[in-house]
Amino acid sequence: MAIRQQENGNGGRRVAVRGGASHALLDDVAKQIIEQLQEDGRRPYATIGKAVGLSEAAVRQRVQRLLDAGVMQIVAVTDPLQLGFPRQAMIGLRTDGDLEAVADRLAEFEEVDYVVITAGSFDLLAEVVCRNDAHLLEILQRLRAVEGVLATEAFVYLKLRKQTYSWGTA
Numbered sequence: 001m002a003i004r005q006q007e008n009g010n011g012g013r014r015v016a017v018r019g020g021a022s023h024a025l026l027d028d029v030a031k032q033i034i035e036q037l038q039e040d041g042r043r044p045y046a047t048i049g050k051a052v053g054l055s056e057a058a059v060r061q062r063v064q065r066l067l068d069a070g071v072m073q074i075v076a077v078t079d080p081l082q083l084g085f086p087r088q089a090m091i092g093l094r095t096d097g098d099l100e101a102v103a104d105r106l107a108e109f110e111e112v113d114y115v116v117i118t119a120g121s122f123d124l125l126a127e128v129v130c131r132n133d134a135h136l137l138e139i140l141q142r143l144r145a146v147e148g149v150l151a152t153e154a155f156v157y158l159k160l161r162k163q164t165y166s167w168g169t170a
Helices: 028-039 045-052 056-068 099-107 133-144
Strands: 003-007 014-018 087-095 112-117 124-130 149-156
Touching (some): 028 045, 028 056, 045 056, 087 133, 099 112, 099 124, 133 149
Antiparallel strands (some): 003 014, 087 124, 087 149, 112 124
């Protein structure tokens, strides 16, 4: 899986952009290292090394290779509610024209934290985090103004029941 860092036009924020479907071949030890970091991204390399049977230096090298290859990222996951963004929504978009160009344009919005090209009744899904309902309305209006966007449908989040990042090593 190729992930490249792309500069966002809004304040220079960096965003991860996944490329084609190139699958990195991971051995069992690499998968165990990833699982350790999924449990705690700040876990010391020495602790990980003991768990997977490698030295601290070997774990450091393997983690760096995984990062360089775009197999994983180590990031802080925040709670939007705690940061003053109590309104979240998934926006379904129907488009016309160059789908990837529309997706790239949506990814430039500061409030959009997730964009995916889909099959089904929507061409794209975009997750947004907002300060309030008025902010959500403003974002919807801006999304609808993007060239190629034909229609939007907002699915407002009322309560989050599960969010996990522990998949991917089976």
